[in-house]
Amino acid sequence: MNREERRFVAFVRLLVRKRRELESTGKYGTLAEQRINNDPRLTEAFTTLDDNTKRRMVRAASLALRDFMPFRKAADRAERKAEEIAKKAVELQRCLEQFFSSVPPQVVTQMFSINNLLRAAANPSSEGRWEGNREHVLDPITPEGAIGWSWAPSIDILVGELAERARAFRFDELPIEPAFNAVRQARNNPKTIYLRAFISYLDDLGIASHQACDVSLRKAVSTVATIAIDQDITLDDVNKALISRQEFLRRLSR
Structure with a gap:
């Protein structure tokens, strides 16, 4: 393992450690979560969702804002x-x-x-x-x-x-954060990278795959993503990202 590879491994370990430390104090992604939560567009998007799903969705949206390019x-x-x-x-x-x-x-x-x-x-x-x-x-x-x-x-x-x-x-195939590999093959398009990471974190938090056909959930994902990255994320964008997620999981299971 050369110096750059050792630095990368150390970087991944640091990310995981910092995430756990910050999550234990409830401060991880606080500013991003506050910005998303304070947007009035959430009111309509979250009409049919329970409070637990709302919290996890906003958390996933803030986690997906990290810069994946070094990885x-x-x-x-x-x-x-x-x-x-x-x-x-x-x-x-x-x-x-x-x-x-x-x-x-x-x-x-x-x-x-x-x-x-x-x-x-x-x-x-x-x-x-x-x-x-x-x-x-x-x-x-x-x-x-x-x-x-x-x-x-x-x-x-x-x-x-x-x-x-x-x-x-x-x-x-490495056992690292799911979102890292989810964005690995994405095009160099900020919208695509963000959506793949967002849905990966949703899946990691237990609210994506089993509700993938729920229109209200997909609409909420579209709205939250739009707020998070300040770009228009359509329902079609979400559908494509969900399909990519399922294909990615099938490849891993082979």
């Missing part, structure tokens, strides 16, 4: 890097196989076994914890443990597994 760029970059890792790992695996076929087996065991590599490798980020505890992992106290290490895969096999996983990597 979209980082996600694209991560997938490109995964492709690069897969190609280079395949090349490295071939080189290792050719090397191993050219030297005595004991050289491979002594220099390149997983056990010996782990024994020699340091982990600066563990601040000495790995070095202080690795003997407990690498020196099994049972015969079965010793036999297990003797049958462990060689480094070229692990590199091949790395290539397979990198090749199969899809950012959409």
